[in-house]
Amino acid sequence: MQLVDITPLLLIAFLVWLWFDSTRSHELAVQITSRLCLKHDVQLLDETVALRRLGVSWPREGLRLKRTYRFDYTIEGTERRTGSLVLLGSRLATYHIDSPSQETVVSIN
Secondary structure (H helix, E strand, C coil), rough: CCCCHHHHHHHHHHHHHHHHHHHHHHHHHHHHHHHHHHHCCEEECCCCEEEEEEEEEECCCCCCEEEEEEEEECCCCCCCCEEEEEEEEEEEEEEECCCCCCEEEEEEE
C-alpha cells in the first residue's frame, strides 16, 4: 500500500479527531466560563460560548491548539457584555471579564 492510497484515510481520521477534540474543548470552555462568571459575580447569558479563532501555539509543553472563545454575560441584568477566554489545548491560558468592581484580565501561566 502506497502513501497515495492512505492519504484520504489519514485526512478523514484527522478531521474526525479535530471534530471530537473541538467538541470536547467547547464543553470545557462552557464549564470554565460558567465558573468564571460565578467567581466574578456576573451572569452568563444563554450559555453563549462560541469559538472565535482557532490557531496553533508552541508553549514550553510543545505544539498545542489555541482556541479563543467569546461569551456574553450581564452584570446588573440590563446590559449585555462580551468576555473572552483562550484555551491552549485543554488548559485555560487567559480570560477577560469586566467585573462589577473593575475590568479583569487574567493571564495564567
